[in-house]
Amino acid sequence: MATEKPSLHLTEDARSSPPDSHHELNAEEIKGRDFTVDQDALPPGYFTSFNFLGSMFAMGASLGAGVASFAMIAPVLSYVNADIGPSPNLTWVALAYLLTTSVGFLIVGRVTDIFGRRWTFIGGSVLATVGSIVCATAPNVNALIAGETLLGLASSSQLSYVFAVSELVPIKWRFLGQGYVCIWGIPGSGLAPVIAYSFVFKTNVGWRGVFYLLIALNALITVAWVLCYHPPDFKMKHGNARKWQYIKEFDYIGLLMVVLGMLLFLMGISWGGVLYPWKSAHVISTIVVGFALLVAFVLYEIYMPLKEPVVPMYLFKNRGWNVTVIIWALGASVYYSLALLYPNMVAVLYSNNHGIMWVGWASCVSNSAILFGEYFVPLGMMFPKRTMQIWGTFTIGAIFVAAAAACGPNTPVMAMVLIFIGAAFTGYCEVGCCSVSTIVIDDQREIGTATGLAASIRTAVSTVCSTVYTTVLANRLATTIPNRVPSALTSAGLPSGSVTAFLGAVSTGSASAWEAVEGLTPEIREAGMNAYRLANSDAYRTVFLTTIAFSGLGIICGAFYPNMDHKVTSEVSVQIQQKAEKSEA
Numbered sequence: 001m002a003t004e005k006p007s008l009h010l011t012e013d014a015r016s017s018p019p020d021s022h023h024e025l026n027a028e029e030i031k032g033r034d035f036t037v038d039q040d041a042l043p044p045g046y047f048t049s050f051n052f053l054g055s056m057f058a059m060g061a062s063l064g065a066g067v068a069s070f071a072m073i074a075p076v077l078s079y080v081n082a083d084i085g086p087s088p089n090l091t092w093v094a095l096a097y098l099l100t101t102s103v104g105f106l107i108v109g110r111v112t113d114i115f116g117r118r119w120t121f122i123g124g125s126v127l128a129t130v131g132s133i134v135c136a137t138a139p140n141v142n143a144l145i146a147g148e149t150l151l152g153l154a155s156s157s158q159l160s161y162v163f164a165v166s167e168l169v170p171i172k173w174r175f176l177g178q179g180y181v182c183i184w185g186i187p188g189s190g191l192a193p194v195i196a197y198s199f200v201f202k203t204n205v206g207w208r209g210v211f212y213l214l215i216a217l218n219a220l221i222t223v224a225w226v227l228c229y230h231p232p233d234f235k236m237k238h239g240n241a242r243k244w245q246y247i248k249e250f251d252y253i254g255l256l257m258v259v260l261g262m263l264l265f266l267m268g269i270s271w272g273g274v275l276y277p278w279k280s281a282h283v284i285s286t287i288v289v290g291f292a293l294l295v296a297f298v299l300y301e302i303y304m305p306l307k308e309p310v311v312p313m314y315l316f317k318n319r320g321w322n323v324t325v326i327i328w329a330l331g332a333s334v335y336y337s338l339a340l341l342y343p344n345m346v347a348v349l350y351s352n353n354h355g356i357m358w359v360g361w362a363s364c365v366s367n368s369a370i371l372f373g374e375y376f377v378p379l380g381m382m383f384p385k386r387t388m389q390i391w392g393t394f395t396i397g398a399i400f401v402a403a404a405a406a407c408g409p410n411t412p413v414m415a416m417v418l419i420f421i422g423a424a425f426t427g428y429c430e431v432g433c434c435s436v437s438t439i440v441i442d443d444q445r446e447i448g449t450a451t452g453l454a455a456s457i458r459t460a461v462s463t464v465c466s467t468v469y470t471t472v473l474a475n476r477l478a479t480t481i482p483n484r485v486p487s488a489l490t491s492a493g494l495p496s497g498s499v500t501a502f503l504g505a506v507s508t509g510s511a512s513a514w515e516a517v518e519g520l521t522p523e524i525r526e527a528g529m530n531a532y533r534l535a536n537s538d539a540y541r542t543v544f545l546t547t548i549a550f551s552g553l554g555i556i557c558g559a560f561y562p563n564m565d566h567k568v569t570s571e572v573s574v575q576i577q578q579k580a581e582k583s584e585a
Contacts, residue, residue, distance in 0.1 A: 032114070032237030032445055039170045039570045047169075051576045054228025055168065056177075058121070059161045060184035061221045065128060065214055066158030068188030069151040070097045072210045073135075075193040075343045075363055079200050080144065080207050087141035088275075095270050096145050097152035102266060102459040103259045104156025109163065109452015110310060113445070114246055116233040117164065122225045124157025129218040136211035147211075154218075163451040166438040167573040168231075174438060175381035178431045182374040190368035193343055197360030230577040246308060254310040257297040262456070265290025266463050273471045315450055320387070320440035320562045327394050328433035329458040330554040333465030334401055334426045334547065338366035341469060341543065342419065348536045350412040352529065362416065369420040373397075373427025381432065384565045390432040391558030397425030398551030405544035409533040440564050444573040465550055472546050476539035481532065488531030492524045502528055 046052060073080070074094055081090050112120050131150030138144040165177040187195060199209035234243055268286030272278040301313050316322060343363035351359045373393070380389055400422030407415035434451070441450045486499045494502065498518045505513035506529070514520070 034445055035232055035575060036444060036571050036573050039572050042572065042575065051228045051230060054224050055576055058221050058224035058229060059165050060181045061217060062158040063161050063181050064184035064188040065217045065221060066155040067185055068192060069155060069214060071189045071192035071367065072196045076196045076200050076207050083206065084138060085141050089141055089145060091274055092145045093148050096149040098463050099263055099266055100149055100152030101155050102456055102463060103262050104153055105160065105452045105455035105459065108156045108160050109448035113448035116237065117231050118229055118233060121157050121229060122222065124154045125218055125222040125225050128154035128158060129215060129222060132211045132214040132218055136208050136215060160452065162434045163438055163447045167447055168576060170570045170572050171439060172568045172570055174435045176378040178435045179375055179378040182371060182431060185371050190371045191364055192367060193363035194360040197357060201356060231574055249307045251306050251308055251310045254297055254300055257293050257300065258310060261290050261293030261297055262460060265294060266460060269464055269467045273474055311453055312449065315453065318440060318442065319560065320564055321437060321450065323557050323561045324433050324437045324440060325454045325457050326557045327390060327429065327554050328437065328454060329461035330550050331394055331426050331429045331433065332458045333462040333550060338423060341473065342366045345540050349409045349533050365416045365420050366423045369423035370427035370430065373424035374431040377428055377431040387436065387561040387564055390429050390436065391561055393425045393428040394558060395555050397422045397429060402544055402548050405541040408537045436564060439567050447573065469543050469546060473539050473543050476542045480535035480538040484531045484535040485528060489524065489528045492527035494524045495519045506532055
């Protein structure tokens with residue numbers, strides 16, 4: 001049995017004794033009390049108590065709601081644009097979500113390690129409810145962007161389930177805890193495209209139904225957080241230390257630099273080739289200034305004598321944590337790239353002989369496969385050599401995703417099989433990494449900081465990778481479509497002057513646009529569409545081959561993965577109080 005640690009509850013004397021007005025923080029106070037106990041020391045029935053089960057419900061449902069706010073709206077953005085647009089800012093609907101979560105994870109992890117998690121998670125849930133209302137009632141695309149910005153900020157806490165769940169269960173059951181939470185991702189992620197298509201084509205509410213669903217879910221989650229989630233608060237963590245002392249000594253300069261740096265850098269990367277040319281001042285200036293701020297932030301955190309740094313830089317001395325973060329980030333880039341690109345690939349290459357709902361179901365393959373792989377993590381991680389499992393599944397997943405480059409317009413089954421297998425192994429790696437990132441750290445009191453930082457890096461790297469994939473696709477289409485489509489159309493009998501109108505009709509898909517193409521016959525249209533699908537197939541082939549550059553880096557890093565099996569113990573890092581105690585104001 002583990003050595004007995006300090007009790008979860010403070011004595012009345014400790015609570016009532018006055019703090020020293022000249023108090024200065026020392027290292028142990030900054031980290032706070034250690035509440036770790038062996039699972040055998042927990043009260044009988046702890047894991048079946050109302051507060052524990054309610055907290056686990058809130059964490060799982062928060063994941064489902066958090067991913068749904070992105071994954072359910074992404075496949076139907078074209079229909080949103082047709083309803084409340086058109087708007088040149090449509091890409092900001094997804095971009096606002098990704099940018100805010102990128103910076104939010106780090107803040108949530110660090111702040112809740114210091115001040116306690118309860119009110120941050122409750123506040124995130126309330127913010128998600130408000131954001132869902134804003135999106136559901138959005139009269140235009142700009143209002144929808146504002147709502148998605150709120151949802152992205154809220155998701156920073158909703159998707160912080162990794163450390164929230166991990167600290168409540170024995171270390172050896174953390175993989176099982178992560179697997180449980182991933183079950184909640186089935187509707188919000190795995191079935192997101194078909195649910196979104198169902199709202200658009202099968203109901204009168206249309207795409208707004210996505211957010212009506214989220215309003216109800218987020219409201220229910222808020223109630224669960226309030227009633228059930230009572231982890232250690234500031235007073236329990238730090239005893240008589242004043243909260244104002246921590247607020248005063250927090251690293252606000254570093255926080256400003258890292259937030260602005262990440263936002264500017266990721267905006268520049270995301271703008272390039274989409275909203276502005278890569279050589280434009282908008283793109284170059286934001287990338288350069290953002291990168292410079294991030295470099296300055298690292299130097300500031302290393303050399304300034306900070307009592308409360310945003311990022312404790314000694315985390316990067318942990319090889320196991322570094323390798324985990326790299327593989328986690330590169331694996332996540334597969335998820336985001338498939339979430340953004342695969343539904344479009346299915347719609348363009350394989351929808352000609354199928355109905356619209358078939359496209360919705362087929363688009364679920366990648367996300368469902370990732371979830372499928374995640375569910376096997378608790379079983380596989382029962383056995384030793386856990387880090388080698390992560391390395392192996394990452395490698396296998398990368399091979400199958402790259403192999404999808406062999407697919408063409410006439411191989412829908414082959415494409416779905418390869419994507420499913422590749423995404424499933426990637427999903428196994430994803431949950432394995434997020435669990436290991438909580439285990440390999442040296443001090444469990446910093447689980448929020450370490451995991452929040454890892455999640456921020458993961459999101460930032462995957463955003464960069466996704467931008468690379470999108471840019472490669474756009475650049476290739478700019479070459480493959482002119483090379484294939486015009487010649488196919490003119491050979492089939494379409495006047496050369498109607499080629500531009502044909503390409504415009506393909507882009508908009510409206511009946512009026514097709515009617516405006518002079519000289520178009522069903523036979524010519526079919527010949528042109530076949531060429532268009534081949535041109536897209538050539539472009540997607542290049543994207544799949546591009547993934548090798550990133551997966552190759554992950555495979556190399558995985559070779560340096562240290563063994564962490566000795567850290568998988570029966571210790572529980574934090575306990576939920578069965579009765580809420582009065583928190584310090």
